Amino acid sequence: MKKIAKTKLQELWQRLSAEGALHLPVRSDRVVEFVRWQEDVSADLDALNAFLPPKKYFYPQTETVLKYQFEDTLQLTDVSSLAGEKTILFGVRPCDAAAFSLMDKVYLGEPVDEAYRRRRESTVVIALGCLEPEETCFCLAFDIDPGKAPGADLLAADTGTELVFIAQSSKGEELLAKLNGVLQEATSGDENKVKDAQERAREKYVTRVSVHGLAEKLDTFFDSVYWDRLYRRCIACGTCTYLCPTCHCFDLQEYAAGRSGERIRCWDACMFPDFTQMAGGHNPRPTQKERVRQRFMHKLNYFPRQHGGEYACVGCGRCVRQCPVHLDILEVIREMGGAVDGR
């Protein structure tokens, strides 16, 4: 366990960036987003939700998966084996860190996605514990402790004036060991401060909804008339899915240029009408109703059914805040009978 005064963070960034490409949350224009650190950039450690979740580092919005060329014969280049630059991701919030574990279930389960695995393994995730919740935070509903991030390689706990670093994996320990010159040894007093901060944070956070037994309840919810009314407000944009740290659907596109080309994988959203559009013209989800239902059923029923009961939601609240028409998962969970406290 080591620590650093918040006033000395520039030194830390300097040091970390020597160990790999350092990315951290930065405020620019109207939003906070994860960007690569440079000399003149200062991190925003107050904002909870970066506009895009850090899933983009393992699962980029657009990536080339294959290159091909026809000369006399077809030549293929598998570019996934090239993925994975040494990266340090600082400031990942516990909810987003928890989302990595969910994403791992998809991309590191069989068949393993090679590019994802390489990126995941070459990245050190430094989580940053939360102190004060945003009004839209509901991580507690999914048993995510706002002060802890067990899946991260390192946890940076905010004790007010200092950040205390706790290694949680061998990758984390390795990195921590390299930061000796910059970080100070933490004391047992610091350990207590961390515990206190985590406790206080936990008290400030509200669960908002309960998802207990929700997946089971939804087994028979597919044909509910609830969906007939819910979807009407949806404008079929991709805000909720693209901003969601756990949404992970993609589309494969060919980019042909004469006798050569690339195959590209890019994010896709189940809210888009063409998401399930088939070449022959048939669309198994013909209206927005089916699409909206798919999104919530996937998060709250299909995913937990496939992955040991874990919901595909971490309560980050991005969709609650950003959905242009306020059609958010809080409302859906509550309507399905999962309410404990609204405000």
Place this chain on the structure above:
Amino acid sequence: MSTANGKIRSSAAEALAEGRVTLVLGWRKKDFWWQSPVAFVESAAEAEQLTFDPFSVYNPVKYLLEAAGCHEKVGVFVKGCDSRGINRLLQDKRLEREQVLIFGLPCSGMVDPVKIRAAFPAPKICEVARDGEELLVRLSDGQERVQTADFLLEKCLTCRHPNPVVYDRLLWERVPVRSGVDALRFARVSSVAQQQIQERYAYWTRQFSRCIRCFACRNTCPACNCRSCIFDQAEPRWLGKASDMSDTLNYQITRAFHVAGRCFECGECERICPAGIPLQELNRRLIMDIDKYFGPYEAGLAPGDLPPLGTYRGEDPAGFDES
């Protein structure tokens, strides 16, 4: 605002009870103080949930595209900006005037939750309500009064038509146009336009670098009312799915071009953009050019005429070297 709510509830209830309409589009309150999404009200009883508060900002007009197909006649509450959206749909032949019963709501501006949050600790805010010229901010530990004008959405500060331009009934007195609107309207555009070309490029690519192609800007826009958008078509693929700057520029240029002369400045594209891209600046730049080259034109005012890019004059000047 309670009298306003009374008026909209009774108007909606009456129209539904009398069978003049079978659906009314308005707004209702949701969990958070800043959430007033569009409500679909189908009975007089449901009309009780309707509300018009400082956050009833979303334009309900876009929903008419589908609603008008399923209902004989739809009631709709519109602010000034929303009402121009109705004219947009009328001009685009996407709606017939007799398909809608329009309740006009003169609007002195909607409130920006971001500005409220900047002034008050968000978790403590319980309600923000209008009280004359002031906003009453009710907090978990007390309440405060602030000047509404300081907390308005940016788009409302440049609104030239706060009063509905098309309606069957106006629910209350007209409100004055904010002073200084015309000076503000193109201020952001002009400041960018005055930069050097490389700076402009840097500025826009920085903005667009955040575009995640969620299409919220398109989908919320009443001017984007095609049955099938070209961006969604596979052959030819007008827009690559890859999210790189080239295709993001392609998307943004084409989107702006398709609403050129048709954008009625509701500013919803910019307001709801999750990436905070100043889209209204681009739209307004096109409006400036249309005014300059083809004569002053405001969309969404006269549904009977042709939009500027649907017509021409022989003596039009060209925005390029015609030699």
Place this chain on the structure above:
Amino acid sequence: MRRTGVFICWCGSNIAATVDIDLAVAAAKKMPGVVFADQNKYTCSEIGQEMIREAIRTHRLERVVVAACSPRMHENTFRKTVAAAGLNPYFLEIANIREQCSWVHKDKETATDKAIALIRTAVAKAARNEALFASELPIERRALVIGGGIAGIQAALDIAENGFVVDLVEKEPSIGGRMAQLDKTFPTLDCSACILTPKMVEVAQSEKITIFSYAEVEKVEGYVGNFTVTVRSRARSVDMGKCTGCGDCMLKCPVKVDSEFDLGLIKRRAIYTPFPQAVPNKPAIDRENCRWFTAGKCRVCEKVCPAGAIDYSQEDELRTEKYGAIVVATGFDPKKLDNYGEYAYGKHPDVLTSLEFERLLNASGPTGGKILRPSNGRPPKNVAFIQCVGSRDKAKGNPYCAKVCCMYTAKHAILLCEKVPGARPFVFYIDVRTPGKDYEEFYNRAYEEFGATYIKGNVSKVFPDGEKLLVRSVDALSGALVELEVDMVVLANSVDARAGAKELAQKLSITTNAYNFFNEAHPKLRPVETHTAGIFLAGTCQGPKDIPETVAQASAAAVKVAALLGKDSLLSNPTVAEVNEKLCTGDMSCLAVCPYGAISEKMLEERRGRETVRRKVAEVNMALCQGCGACTVACRPGAINLKGFTNEQIMAEVEAICL
């Protein structure tokens, strides 16, 4: 992928000297879809074409790309070639590697590179070419001629001569037009009426021609071979069936108004024929001036009419008829001189326009053919003729030359000298323009034989000076100030397009130039056609011209009409717009930009779930569509496409050309 064959032409050395053909053939063989590529010295030769046909058969080619000269040169040739081998002619694409490559580039390496790119582009487009079929359209074997002047008369006679039925619509109560107002014609000085009236009579007597006088075109719909035209015949208040044309009514009518035909130099009655030789020679009541219609009393004409032909209750009659072709021959208006106060026109009675002077010359004109000063009824001695009044005048008139003034002024000078012994014509001119058979000679006669004085110079002002008129000018050749005392001034006022030409153009969907003269389809090669198929032009409605030119153009238009009406059917251009109803929003942006009125709304019924719903979509009339493609860009969702130049094809070309 389509099995594509590429045929690269040397065009002798025209291409082969600049483009490395072997390299291009090798490159073509590697292009997507290409299964055959070869070269030929002259692909357009029979040997070259046979190579294509043979390759189509042996290599089962589905698309053919010919890399050779411009498609404007041989596209049709090769379309026929591929069609002869059983392919749809529109499966052919041309790569223009001569006009747009070998002839404009010198460096062989880069030219070859570009030729390959152009071939690649054509191959990419061809892969997306679809079979297109021309459809057959029926033809209505009846022609409409709008305007009954010499142009309309000649066109109607020639069309009738070819055996087709013609309706001739004339705005005035009689046909005859401007030529009927003229006294003599240059350069032969034969009497205008003497050569015109027989033709007018011939029209009246033709079994094939129906005259609709006092009538105007109200509405035009349809397309080549199938126009539907509504003509409004104005209420004449005279029953044409009963009227014998005796003229008693015109003698007794108490109302006198300025005669349009005689330009107000004399009066006519409210019931009138424009001139004695009118065809039809039956009067019309000018209701705006008739006492019965304006004051509710009189009815003198009714009382005196021996045939009982007066019918005050007549109403305008609308008649709708189908036509296969239309000739527009609506003529011109002499320029109004409101802007030319400096010439004292309207201020002094002895300042006349040339057409007014023409009426003075005419035996049936106001003076019985004597040239007399309107001010005092005495013959003038010195007469100034001012040229280019409102012509070649960018400042306040027409920038163009009115073409006929120099010649008719020479005529006026000659006739003045002939009719008024001792009279002296003075002609103020900018340039004297006399191109035309016997024209220069005629002009020479004016000053050599008749002593007309030609002064090069603009007249700055005409001052009334007691009984006389003072003309002030500068002799541009000597620089000397000229001040001339004359008895009469004749202004050669310019030729304007007929009032209402713009509105008629809109009805007909034809275009006008900036001065409202109708546009021909091509100034050189399609001088009598308009851009709208089936509508032709004759005479001065297209631009200033003299009588021989007018008659020649009228006959030309008639031949075009006859050629069209003589066909069994028309083949439509298959490269027309097409609506993808699935994508169509129905906002009709396409309709707004269509110059041909080829797009209309259509209600579509379609199943949505269990319901049948109706929605509006656009529909293209293939016969009206000319294939410009403006609609395809106006259509935001890309629902309307242009066959032969589809979005898919052009996008493929763009991508291939940039490789």
Place this chain on the structure above:
Amino acid sequence: MPVTREGFEPLIVAFCCNWCSYAGADLAGTSRQTYPSNVRVIRVPCSGRVNPGFIIRAFQRGADGVLVAGCHPGDCHYHSGNYHARRRFTILKQMLDYLGIEPERFQVRWISGSEGAKFSAVMNELTENVRKLGPNRKLRDAR
């Protein structure tokens, strides 16, 4: 791409209307009015047929300059296609400029069928101007 010898050789894509500008390009050929081989022509029926999407795609795929050429105003074979084009491209060009994309890369010219010399002159001028600007990297896709 055209063969690069020394320095940068721009690629110019020219959309030419069939009736005027394509004929003008042919006439340039017939009268041997040379211009750089950097220019490649796509034939369209009318300047009013040119979708801004085609222009953007050309830039995306590597064009360094794009020209739309049509009949002179008033001379459109289809009455009004070039008038619509003029409005559309006025807007497009201003927008490119506003976004910081060199507007000089996109040109609209009116070239009649009798203006072979003009076609050639415009192509020489455009190629030279774009060569000076350097390669289009702003709209070009990275692939």
